Amino acid sequence: MRGEGRQMAVISFRRIVIARMIAIGIVFLLVAAGIYGLGLDPGMVGRLVVTSTFGTRFGLENLALYMTPLLLTGAAVWLALRAGLWNIGAEGQFLAGASAAAAIGLSGGANPALAGSPAAFMSSSLTLVLAMTASFLAGALWSALPAAGRAWLGVSEIITTLLMNFIALYMVYALVTGPWADKVTGAQMSSARIEVVLPAFAGAVHCGWPIALLAVAMLALLFRRSRFSYCLALCGSNPEAARYAGIDVGRHVFVTLLLSGGIAGIGGMIEVFGTVHRLQGGLANGYGYLGIVVALLARKSALALVPAALLMAIILNAGIVLQTVQVSASAVLAMTGLLVFAIAVADDYAAWSRSGRAS
Amino acid sequence: MTGAAGAALASLVFPGTARSAKHFGTLAESELLIGFAHTSPVNDGGWTQKHDEAIRHLHALYPAIRTLYVESVPYSADATRIFRQFVAEGAQMIIATSNYGDFISDVAEQAPDTIFLECDGHRVSDNLGWYYMTHWYASYVIGIAAARLSRSGRLGYVASFPTPSVLASANATLLGARSVNPSATLRAIPINSWFDPQAAASAGAALIDSGCDFLAGIMDDPGYLRVAQQRGVWAAMWNTDMRQFGPDAYVSSVVLDFAPFYAQTVRRRLAGSWRAEGRFLKLGEGVDRDRWGARVPPAVAREADDVRRRILAGWSPFTGPIRDSRGIVRVAEGHTMSDADIYAWDWQVQGVSGLV
Numbered sequence: 001m002r003g004e005g006r007q008m009a010v011i012s013f014r015r016i017v018i019a020r021m022i023a024i025g026i027v028f029l030l031v032a033a034g035i036y037g038l039g040l041d042p043g044m045v046g047r048l049v050v051t052s053t054f055g056t057r058f059g060l061e062n063l064a065l066y067m068t069p070l071l072l073t074g075a076a077v078w079l080a081l082r083a084g085l086w087n088i089g090a091e092g093q094f095l096a097g098a099s100a101a102a103a104i105g106l107s108g109g110a111n112p113a114l115a116g117s118p119a120a121f122m123s124s125s126l127t128l129v130l131a132m133t134a135s136f137l138a139g140a141l142w143s144a145l146p147a148a149g150r151a152w153l154g155v156s157e158i159i160t161t162l163l164m165n166f167i168a169l170y171m172v173y174a175l176v177t178g179p180w181a182d183k184v185t186g187a188q189m190s191s192a193r194i195e196v197v198l199p200a201f202a203g204a205v206h207c208g209w210p211i212a213l214l215a216v217a218m219l220a221l222l223f224r225r226s227r228f229s230y231c232l233a234l235c236g237s238n239p240e241a242a243r244y245a246g247i248d249v250g251r252h253v254f255v256t257l258l259l260s261g262g263i264a265g266i267g268g269m270i271e272v273f274g275t276v277h278r279l280q281g282g283l284a285n286g287y288g289y290l291g292i293v294v295a296l297l298a299r300k301s302a303l304a305l306v307p308a309a310l311l312m313a314i315i316l317n318a319g320i321v322l323q324t325v326q327v328s329a330s331a332v333l334a335m336t337g338l339l340v341f342a343i344a345v346a347d348d349y350a351a352w353s354r355s356g357r358a359s
Numbered sequence: 360m361t362g363a364a365g366a367a368l369a370s371l372v373f374p375g376t377a378r379s380a381k382h383f384g385t386l387a388e389s390e391l392l393i394g395f396a397h398t399s400p401v402n403d404g405g406w407t408q409k410h411d412e413a414i415r416h417l418h419a420l421y422p423a424i425r426t427l428y429v430e431s432v433p434y435s436a437d438a439t440r441i442f443r444q445f446v447a448e449g450a451q452m453i454i455a456t457s458n459y460g461d462f463i464s465d466v467a468e469q470a471p472d473t474i475f476l477e478c479d480g481h482r483v484s485d486n487l488g489w490y491y492m493t494h495w496y497a498s499y500v501i502g503i504a505a506a507r508l509s510r511s512g513r514l515g516y517v518a519s520f521p522t523p524s525v526l527a528s529a530n531a532t533l534l535g536a537r538s539v540n541p542s543a544t545l546r547a548i549p550i551n552s553w554f555d556p557q558a559a560a561s562a563g564a565a566l567i568d569s570g571c572d573f574l575a576g577i578m579d580d581p582g583y584l585r586v587a588q589q590r591g592v593w594a595a596m597w598n599t600d601m602r603q604f605g606p607d608a609y610v611s612s613v614v615l616d617f618a619p620f621y622a623q624t625v626r627r628r629l630a631g632s633w634r635a636e637g638r639f640l641k642l643g644e645g646v647d648r649d650r651w652g653a654r655v656p657p658a659v660a661r662e663a664d665d666v667r668r669r670i671l672a673g674w675s676p677f678t679g680p681i682r683d684s685r686g687i688v689r690v691a692e693g694h695t696m697s698d699a700d701i702y703a704w705d706w707q708v709q710g711v712s713g714l715v
Contacts (some may be wrong), residue, residue, distance in 0.1 A: 015402055048448070056447040058469075062440055183705075188520065193461060204443075204469055275436050277461060282435025320440045323429045324394070324448060327435075 015350045016299070023346035027339050031283065040325060048199025048325070049318045057203060058181070058308075059317065063276055064205040066313035069094070071212035072267030073291025074298065074305045074312075075219055076139075080157075080260040081295055082229065083253060085150065089143055089161025090264040091288025092168035096142035097265025098134030098272045099172060102279035104131040105194035106180060124196045132269050139265015140258040142168060147257030151250040157257065165288065173281055180279060191279040198274040208270035213306065215263065220302035232256060263287060290316075293340050299347075366511045381485035383474060383630035387450065388423040393625070395428040395443030396438065398457035400526055405579025405598035406553065406615070410456040410478075413617035420622055421629075423680040438462040440504070446470045452628055455480075455620075463487070468683075474633060478622065479524060481637075488635040490620060492526075492646035494529035494597075495701050496670050497613045500648050501575065501595045502535020503663040504610055504655060506543050507534075508593045509573040515566025517559050517576030517583050523704045523715045525577055528613075530708045531701075532575050532595075534676060536712060539662070546571060547713035567592055567632035584608060600649050608640075609652035616645050642670055677701060682709040 053059040071088040080087035087093075104127060142164055149155030150215035173189065176182075180191040196208040223229040234242040235252045242249050267287065276283055290312055297308035319332030380574030401411040407430070414426055427445060432438050432455075439462045445453045446466065451473060455463050457478040467475040467487040480489030505514055514536060516529045529547050536543040546566060550558040563574050563583030567590050574587050574594040581604035587594035596612035620640055627633040640646055648667065651660040670676065679690035683706045690696055707714050 052444060052447040058443045058447040062443060168675075185528050188458070188460075188522070190460070271436075275439075277465075280435065282433055282437070284438065287368055317440070320437065323441065324427045324431070324444055326428075329431070 001276065016347065019346035019350040020343055022234045023342035024339065027335070027342050030338060031335055034331070035322075035327065036087065038327060040327070045322065045325060045327075049321045052321050053314060053317050055333075061202075061204045062317050062320070063310065063313045064209045066316050067309045068206075068208045068212045068274065069267045069271050069285075069287040070217055070290055070294050070309040070312050071305060072270065073264050073287045074309050075212075075216055075291075075302070076260045076264035076267070076296030077291045077295035078298055078302065078305060079219065079263065080256055082223070082236065082300075083232040083256045085257060085260075086158045087143065087161050087257060088158055088292065089146060089164045089261070089288070090267075090291045091284050091286070092161070092165035093139040093142045093173050093261040093264035094268040094271070094284050094288050095168040096261075097139040098268030098279060098283055099168075099175060100134040100138030100265070101131035101272050102175075102180070102191055102194060102270035104134050105196055106191060106279075127196045128198065128273065129271060132266060135265040135269030136262040137265070139268065140262035143257045143261025144264070147254045147261070150257065151254040161257075169281075169284070170280060172283070176279055176281060182278070189281040192274065193277050195279065196273065198270065206270075206274035208274040211270065212267075215266070216302055219305075223302055232244050264291070292338070293336060296340065296344060304328075312336075381635065383451075383472070383486075383628065383631060383633055386629050390452045391421075391424040391452070391625070391629060392448070393417075393424065393426045393452045393454060394442075394448070394450040394453045395426060396432045396441055396445075396457075396459070397430050397455070398434075400430045401428070403554055403579050404581070407456065407579075409615045410597055413592060413621045416618040417621050417625060421625060424625065428549055430521070430556060432459070434459065434461065434462070439466055440712070442466040442475075443469070445491060446473050449664065450537060452476070452624075454478075454624075458676075463562050474628065474635075481636050483635050485635055487638060490638040490640060491524075491702065492615060492640040492644075493642060493662075493701075494613045494615075494646050495527045496642040496667075497646055497648045498528050498531035498575070499535035499676050500663050500667045500670070501611050501613070501677075502532040502537075503539055503666055504651070504659050505532065505573045505575065505593070506536035506538075506540040507659040507662065508610065508655070509543070511542075511570055511572050512536075512540050512543045513569075513571045513573075514543060514545040515563065515569075515571030515574045515576075516545050516711075517566070517574065517578055518547045518549040518714060519553045519563045519577055520551060521549055526704045526714055527701050528577050529575075529711055529714060530623050530704060531677075533708060533711050534681070538574060538666075538676065544710045544712070545575075547711065548554050554579040555575075556580045559583045560586050563587060563594075564590070581605065596649075602649075602652060607654055610655055611651055612649040614647055614649045616647075625690065639702075642667070656683065661692075683707065684709055684711060 035045050037040045073094060076090045077087050086333060105300045146157045146160035150157040176191050178190050182190050182192045198208050201207050201209055231247050231252055235249045239249045270281060272279060294305060294312055296303035315336060319329060320347055323329055394671050395414060397407045399407045401407050433439055438459050439486050442453055442463055443466055453473060454476045456478045459477060463475055463477050464482050464487055471486055475487040477489045479491050518525050529545060533545040548562040552558060557580030559578045563586040566574060572592045575581050576583055577597050579598060581601040584594045584596055584601055584605035587608035593610050594605060594608045595610045598615055600612055602609040675695050677696040679694045680688050680692045681690035683689045
């Protein structure tokens with residue numbers, strides 16, 4: 001597998017796309033069979049999913065709103081993978097970023113007397129900038145411990161980043177049932193509402209969506225034949241060679257995981273200020289884990305994170321639609337798993353059939 | 360923009376505001392599509408089942424209307440997406456059978472021509488209203504029987520979360536009990552769930568071990584009723600008639616019936632006369648005590664039912680002085696708590712412990 005992984009870099013884009021289309025097609029057929037098995041008409045369900053996802057303003061907005069956190073957690077996991085690191089902790093970093101951002105949002109407090117005035121605009125812009133900075137730092141801080149362990153002690157980041165997720169989740173629960181519990185509307189397990197919001201972009205879609213796209217574009221630029229990306233690739237594939245070449249592997253590993261955590265943290269801030277407007281137990285919604293799927297789908301291209309996040313968003317939105325015809329939410333999870341499996345097989349098949357032909 | 364939204368929000372938060380003036384046109388029966396969002400599965404044996412029964416009643420009354428539902432809607436941004444999906448599928452009316460706070464009010468703002476109703480909600484806007492049953496009167500009536508049946512005067516209460524609804528239920532039970540036994544106490548154990556038979560049974564057993572011989576609570580399942588049956592103590596339940604799970608222990612239940620309210624809501628929507636409001640369903644209008652258990656002595660049932668009749672006639676038992684658990688008078692002598700006050704109850708009355 002490791003050897004083939006190297007070879008995959010030279011597999012043509014077209015081969016991968018074709019193999020994946022076939023895989024996705026097979027998954028859809030399996031899902032249709034499952035829906036038929038539940039006693040529903042797959043044609044009717046398919047039309048419902050397509051028309052309500054792509055045929056309505058609300059459906060299209062939902063896609064953008066789902067894509068936003070997925071782009072950022074996907075980017076976080078993708079960045080770590082470039083150095084051969086598995087950041088399974090995007091979920092926790094997302095929550096840490098959300099918590100730090102909420103702290104800023106809850107302490108600021110919009111002053112209704114200033115509503116609409118330039119002063120109010122200045123103060124809410126300042127809150128947003130501070131919250132975004134804080135969320136980046138908190139996400140980075142949340143990955144600092146696993147990052148240091150991996151960089152200098154050789155502790156597997158897979159386990160440590162994962163475990164930090166649970167600490168983050170219970171920290172959020174402690175905050176929203178304790179010091180930050182909402183006492184105004186009786187919202188369960190939620191902080192008070194944060195009055196400063198990310199400005200609207202189009203309809204219900206907030207500026208978080210273009211910001212996330214911009215972040216991905218910046219990542220793509222950073223990796224375009226840069227020294228940094230080369231060093232990361234070397235650290236990931238052959239640390240010994242990297243060390244011999246004079247690269248400080250530990251520092252690169254540490255900085256990469258910190259950056260990765262920071263990006264996921266910004267995802268948390270955007271979800272709080274754009275979509276949920278409260279710190280809340282269900283905030284992360286599995287975006288950190290789905291980010292792993294997005295990053296795997298994107299392979300080595302940062303720009304491919306965009307279609308990958310879009311595909312995940314379509315699947316998640318299909319899950320919402322399917323629930324209105326009594327297909328359980330967990331069926332979506334099964335569908336996601338099936339898809340990842342099929343795509344992994346497709347990628348391997350594309351690599352295998354090529355090397356087979358070459359030899 | 361944020362300041363204005365905040366001010367608008369603040370004016371929506373408080374219940375009991377006047378009805379909205381916004382009109383929605385008439386609809387033919389076959390045009391109406393209603394989306395229901397449930398907090399648990401429709402066969403949960405309790406809360407959601409009662410709502411589902413009312414939906415089936417609606418279909419019997421109005422055979423041409425269409426309804427959609429989603430079960431186990433999480434309390435997260437996914438709830439927002441489900442409400443938005445109902446709008447995308449063309450629902451003119453969306454009913455959340457539990458509190459979804461901002462997750463529903465945000466969508467109501469985005470879809471001004473769709474009607475939103477929230478059970479246990481708190482906000483009223485042009486197209487968003489709420490409804491809730493005044494279960495505290497039924498709990499008070501059951502509390503009277505509890506004090507008569509309990510020998511120790513120690514009542515146990517299996518609670519979910521310490522929300523105002525749960526506080527109102529526990530407080531009302533003890534106030535009822537204290538009206539006949541002033542030294543009665545009520546100890547609550549919150550189990551952080553509405554449906555967790557295992558935890559409810561454990562909490563029930565722990566309450567019995569600590570000397571309680573009457574269990575009340577606010578659960579969707581009969582978990583602690585089974586324990587009461589095994590241990591030979593009394594139990595009062597919620598949502599449905601659960602006597603089959605503990606026929607000897609069963610005292611009564613706070614039974615719910617949403618059918619009349621849903622029928623009225625649909626009638627008004629079809630006629631174009633629906634207006635957003637916050638609506639309390641009174642005792643006898645969707646909430647009541649259940650038929651008394653087989654082993655409840657007739658004298659006890661009669662005494663409790665006399666009070667029930669007085670409540671039906673307009674009397675309120677929630678009249679001061681009422682002290683909180685620290686002994687401070689919170690409702691002054693002669694002052695009566697309104698349903699809106701009770702709906703926002705955030706303290707426990709003297710004699711109640713374990714909730715705040």
